[in-house]
Amino acid sequence: MRRRVLIIGGGVSGLFLGSLIGDGVRIIEEHSVIGFPEHCTGIISTNTLYRMRLPRRLVEDSYRRFILYFYGGYRIVISGSPLAVKVDRPGVEKELYYRALDEGAEIVLGERVEDIASDGRISLNGGLVKGELVVLAEGYKQYFSRKLGLVRKSRRIPAIQARIRGQVNIRDVEVYFSSLTPKYFSWLVPIGDREAVIGLAAEEKGLLTRLQLLLKVLEKTGRISSYKITKIYGGLVLRGPLGELTRDRVVAIGDSIGMVKPLTGGGLYPISIAGLILSKLIKSYLNGSMSLLELREEYSSRVEKMLKNLRVTYNLLNIIDFRVEDYLRVIAKGLNRIGLETVIDEVEYDDHLKNLLTALKPKNIVRLTGSMITGFI
Ligand SMILES: Cc1cc2nc3c(=O)[nH]c(=O)nc-3n(C[C@H](O)[C@H](O)[C@H](O)COP(=O)(O)OP(=O)(O)OC[C@H]3O[C@@H](n4cnc5c(N)ncnc54)[C@H](O)[C@@H]3O)c2cc1C
Structure with missing residues (x-):
């Protein structure tokens, strides 16, 4: 089939959609290796895991409890059975990449979309390509979503993480609210007893120094020992507000329009819901049983309940800054x-x-x- 739908961005949003639609889709990703550069911790609920049909081999660990610690040693325990799992994030993108290829999607790696117009034209390699529909899945940069007026402002916090190998002496995910990270938090996610991801997000300067300090405290309190850092990575955690979903021949998903849980910045949950809905609508559009106008209207109305919850949560959090x-x-x-x-x-x-x-x-x-x-x- 002719590539009638162009997806800008081969991150989790673009690849998830591509894997569900397959034939008729071209995904354009600026990086030449799928899953990298890595930025996400990969903590998701089992509902999100199942919704995205991710295989168990991508689950690195699962957790029954998260313990939230506060200044003064106070703590709140939240639990579930299990509450969440940690997935191999580059592995998730690779899985979706191969699924999309199997379904007949075309994936172009190492090419950057330079510009976009709301009528579906995009600039690529100095030339123009026209899509009947363009899906904006460009992620946290929000460059095109701003240009098209889908997003006006966004709350974003720089984050840094270290993956360590060594002795890890806790079983629960721990979250620390402290002066190290005003308005956000730091975390320790054990992966078995020999690995962990430790990270933090803060608007203030000196992220690396803060991370080093955190590692020292975790070592001093006996949570980790004899460790070495195997990688350091990070990115921008978005917290909303949610932008608009469509403009003319463009529909948007994921971080490109701040589609995240505002408290934590978790994006895979809303992407998994919106991706399932949008892929069905695009398939109906491609087989001629739905017009573009109907697709846009249905997309907005079918994801509305989830979006409403994200908006209300954002507004409540905004009230308390x-x-x-x-x-x-x-x-x-x-x-x-x-x-x-x-x-x-x-x-x-x-x-x-x-x-x-x-x-x-x-x-x-x-x-x-x-x-x-x-x-x-
Ligand atoms: C530190 C950190 C920890 C996180 N932890 C979690 C977590 O535990 N659980 C969770 O659910 N969420 C988490 N998130 C959020 C989650 O990672 C994002 O919500 C999710 O990755 C968004 O996916 P996306 O595909 O919309 O955007 P991205 O993953 O950013 O993908 C966008 C893709 O588009 C490509 N692109 C951009 N512009 C162009 C262009 N012009 N041309 C071609 N390609 C382009 C980019 O290269 C990129 O590959 C975390 C985020 C951060 C920063």
């Missing part, structure tokens, strides 16, 4: 003082708004307000 650590610390302090460590028993890893609403249910509100009052005192 993303200073969640202050509020969570009060809750943690209060909870710990009355001998508890959890507010809700089963946490929904992806839907943060749902967790907040569950925390506000009558059976939990007593625990929540009790801990807040105790925390304030």
Whole structure:
């Protein structure tokens, strides 16, 4: 089939879509190696894992508990069975790449789209190529999505991570809210007992120095020992706000329009939902059973519930200028003082708004307000 759909970007968004649509699609990726440069930690829920039909061999570890630590030693435990898994991120992109090829997609590596117009024309190699439909999956740079007015502003935080090999003495994922990372957090993700990913995101300068400091603290507290760093990588964590989904012959997905969970910047959950929906619509468009206008309308309306949750969460966080650590610390302090460590028993890893609403249910509100009052005192 002629390549009627052009996908800009062969990251997880573009490749996931390409793997589901296959024939009729051309993916253009500026880098020549799939999955690199690496930036993501790769923590996702099992729902996202299944939704993307990722094989078990890509799961590096799975976790029943995340422990959130606050200044003063207070902690909140969130749990699930399992709560989340860690996937091999470059491996995920490679998997989707081969699936897309098997399905008949064309993938051009090492070529950069230079410009784009909303009528579907793109500049490539100094020439013009016309797509009936262009999918913007360019990721966090948001260069074209800004140009087309899909995104106006975005919250983004530089992040750095180290993968280490050595002795890892914890089993749970640990998240630290401290002065090292105002308005965000740092993390330790064990991968078995011999490897881990340790990282942080902060708007302030000196990311590498902060990471070195974090590693020292983790070593001093006995969490890691006799380790060596096998790689250092990072990128920009987006926190929203969500941009617009379509403009004329262009539809957008993923980081290109801030399609992320605003609290953590996790993008694979919304991409997995939007990708499934958008791929079905594009297939209907390609086989002639749906017009472009219908595709655009259906895309917006079918992802609306998920998008609404992301928007509400973003707006709530924006009200407190993303200073969640202050509020969570009060809750943690209060909870710990009355001998508890959890507010809700089963946490929904992806839907943060749902967790907040569950925390506000009558059976939990007593625990929540009790801990807040105790925390304030
Ligand atoms: C430090 C860090 C940790 C993270 N951890 C997690 C996590 O644990 N779980 C989770 O769910 N999410 C996590 N995320 C977010 C997640 O990585 C992103 O949401 C996800 O990778 C977005 O995928 P994407 O395909 O939309 O964008 P990207 O992965 O950025 O891919 C975009 C692709 O487009 C290509 N491209 C861009 N412009 C052009 C052009 N002009 N021409 C051709 N190609 C182009 C780029 O080279 C890139 O390959 C993390 C992010 C960071 C920075």
